[in-house]
Amino acid sequence: MRTIKWSRVAINLTVIALIVVWTVPTIGLFITSFRGKQAISNSGWWTVFTNPQGAFTLDNYEKVLFGGDGLATAFLNTLAVTVPAVVIPILIAAFAAYGFAWMQFPGRRVLFITVVALLVVPLQIALIPVLKAYLAIDLNGTFLAVWLAHAGFGLALATYLLYNYISQLPKDIIESAALDGASHFTTFRRLILPLSMPALASFAIFQFLWVWNDLLVATTFLGTDQDVAVMTSRLVSMTGSRGQDWQLLTAGAFVSMIVPVMVFLALQRYFVKGLLAGSVKG
Amino acid sequence: MQRKLAMLVGVAALVAACGGGATTAPGAGGTPAAGGDLSGTKVTVGGAFVDVEATNFEAAIKPFEDATGVDVVYNGDKSFEQQLNVQVQAGNPPDVALLPQPGGMKNYASQGKLFPLPDDIVASIDANYGPGWKEVGTAADGKVYGVFHRVNLKAQVFYPKVAFEAKGYTAPTTWDELKTLEAKMVADGTPPWCIGIESGAATGWPVTDWVEEIMLRTVGADGYDTWVSGATPFTDASVKNAFQIMMDIFGNKDYVYGGPQYIVQTNFGEAPKAAFDDPLKCWLTNQGNFITAFFPDPTQADLDNQVGVFTLPAIDSAIGTPAEVGGDQAVAFADRPEIWAFLKYLTTPEAGVSWQKAGGALFPYKSQDLANYSSALDKAFAQSLVDASFVRFDGSDAMPAAVGSGTFWTESVKLINGQQDIDKTLTNIAASWPK
């Protein structure tokens, strides 16, 4: 009994140590975001514990959120870019995954392998050709341009993940629906979508984090104009031409982090269930 | 299914009827009116400066907007040069771009992306600028493409005036005197130089300024020109000599605050602050005149009393101290009357007035009113610019991009970081010069 108790204590202690090590860097950022510029360059953030006078300030957040080039507009833009850029690829991928899994058509196998093979393509390759095409049809700088781009870059993974899940759904349910006269579309809408929720939610989180935190795609297709730029773009321009305004950057980074973190916290259950569904039985 | 479809149709019809109204876009496009009236037109300008500098630029061009009704929209982006290349390749560059590098201008001109300046603008340049500025805006085909607006003067050494004089130091006028001053400072316990060369994707550019300034002072105007054009390769003894003189300072950890490791990871705008700390950590900053905008706020509020400056001394008294300058040139990616009107405005001294007063900017116009400069410092810079015996443009900016914003920067960083010696550095840079 004694050995078990000790090892339990040891385990808990180790876990606590791990948690501490993992969260300390982020705590450092959080504390720094409340410090003034001078304080940041002259002393480490941990000194606020030993020396808590005066350095605490809300100025950084104020400037970052409400200042002339504040993040309020950028926040709305990020929202406008992210929500459709998450839902659209999921929708398209779900249709495609169902098609590959449960419909018969010539070339099904070859096409599916091509889709998965496209996972290897780094997105930097696509930037210039796509930009040129967008300009030819005057699409650049619009939200649609970015949504489609994110859809394009995320579809391979989405289709792959959703296929893994949808192909594992119980065959009998689907067959009996067909017997009852349901069309593929109805089956998809009434049966597959609800049943695939874990996988859909899981990919949604992945895609949400990826799009929200993306810098490259938004900068290239939407631009850095203050009224359309997303938060990551604004953050990068925010370091200012006066060298590095670290105090603004820390507050800005924190602000941009809050939403993804909250989304993740709210939905982490689905994340795991969905991803795993393809690789573990039952 | 039928019923649902019908409902869908009904709703759709309703929405289409009401939704059509929101499509008229206010002021869309930019169709120029007939005749000379340009009001309602738009010119987009792209550049690399943001924040305060962007605000000052917009204030400087406002008189033009008010007088003509043209809407000039400036978009600043720190990674402007890279973005611009993407935009040009994809076919949607801004109407006007403020290019810091003649090398970039020559690239775009040779690709046929730029429109040459009409004769009346070239005549305006001849009338308003001193010698040299037109040449820097000219491409290989002999046509003039660039208009210079805000410029900067390099090889200015700044120091904290009060403490400097309290220690009994005096500004050196020759290179030997500089070396003596350095030795004295070291003996007194503080490193002489504050240097930082980090700058994101452009890390390394301040080193190239140092090397160019030394080259100007050791090989003179002609030697400099053949080096910049590529006729004298980087592996030449004269270039090696310049690098050596630079490394005598950069590589010596007693002479620079923090030593080489600190230099390579400290931002160029942060490094000078150490000279105004209390206690100060180093004395001298060799930079362009624009660096005053990066000094600590209390220092900037009282520039003339807090900051002293001397020009980087001559190395060879026969050559003296030439003025090394840099600046953004405005080039046109499209051919429209409002664009030319804007560029013509930029060639006139009016375009600089409000910025002169705001401080932190220098203009090359021969007939500018020096009294507009807000500080004695700025006035002095402008004076030496206008009076300079010979003027040479920042070399790395004039070299081909692969070198000037490529290997010249990255190989120098490696040199200072101790990853390789001078010979290897020069060989690598020379090898990257486009054939």
Add this chain to the structure above:
Amino acid sequence: MERADAVATPPPRGIAQVLATGAGRVLVSIFVPVVAFVILWAGFLFLKDSGAPRIVIVLVAIVWGIGGVAMLYVVANSLTEKLPLTWQGRILPFVFVGPALAILAFYLLIPAVLTAWASLFDANGQEFVGLDNYVYSFTNPEMVTAIRNNVLWLVFGTVFSTGMGLAMAVLVERSRLDRLAKTLIFLPMAISFVGASVIWRFVYSYQPEGQPQVGLLNAILGAFGLGPVSWLTGEPLNTILLIVILIWGQTGFAMVIIGAALKGVPDEMLEAGRIDGATEWQIFRRLIVPSIWPTIVTVATTIAILTLKIYDIVTAMTGGNFNTQVIATLMWKQAFTFFDAGRGAALAIILLIAVTPVIWYNLRQFRGRAI
């Protein structure tokens, strides 16, 4: 029974009934797509040029974007269902799969092919140079360093993230703090690379000796009386330290996924092992690991692909200087600093080829399934 009722007592003729006639059907078939298209177009123009307050634009954008796509599928589907059955069977799959294929072709396939083609030409895309760009890539000393670095990223990044994730999953499962641990250790994955670079600056920052240290590592060294170290300028330690940032972000991912898989391991099997006298370590190695092996492979390959494509962390922390460059950063440099389209393309293709074996291995794991 609905059908019987409908036949017995004909309901009053409303709009729906009129439209249900043959002529009505044709009209609807044309009318609906046209109207749908008009709505979409109106929305598009509104979003593009409107001066309405930002929040209105944003809401319209979201509704229009999502609704638009959904509507397109509905319309396409209902149109297809009007067709005779054999045609339906042929076309419907492509209604489902077509959009995905079209988008992928446009955004990934065609650019990849174009890039492969461009890699055979010179800097301006004019002269055919065959494999010269590839030869240059592999002999250029910067590139050799980049390859070395990517190998470091691949090996250290994948092994440590997955290994530590595995170890921590096993550990945490036995602790009362498992939910807290999983949440907090997974959290860094939600942070953008820009945010992470700011965070880790305050860990690796270097100030000259004698000055107060702002970076955590140097402060710890200082507490032990050791001088500050410039972490990010010395190779290859700097690359390793950058990899630490990746491990910080990905271990949580590995831990959570593997942890969930662990829950699926049947307890009886483990108990049987214990009864047979096996030590915990043997149980771990011989029973647990093999049964969750597919999950471990999935996690490892996902992280491996990420390490091969790594770009943001390197650019944000060192700009690729001090010999920390990787293939992706070199590719960007060639294409946008040196304006060499051919070499940039060659590097992109090399990257693509490097990632392929990993994907192929990952695919093999799932071969058993219904492809």
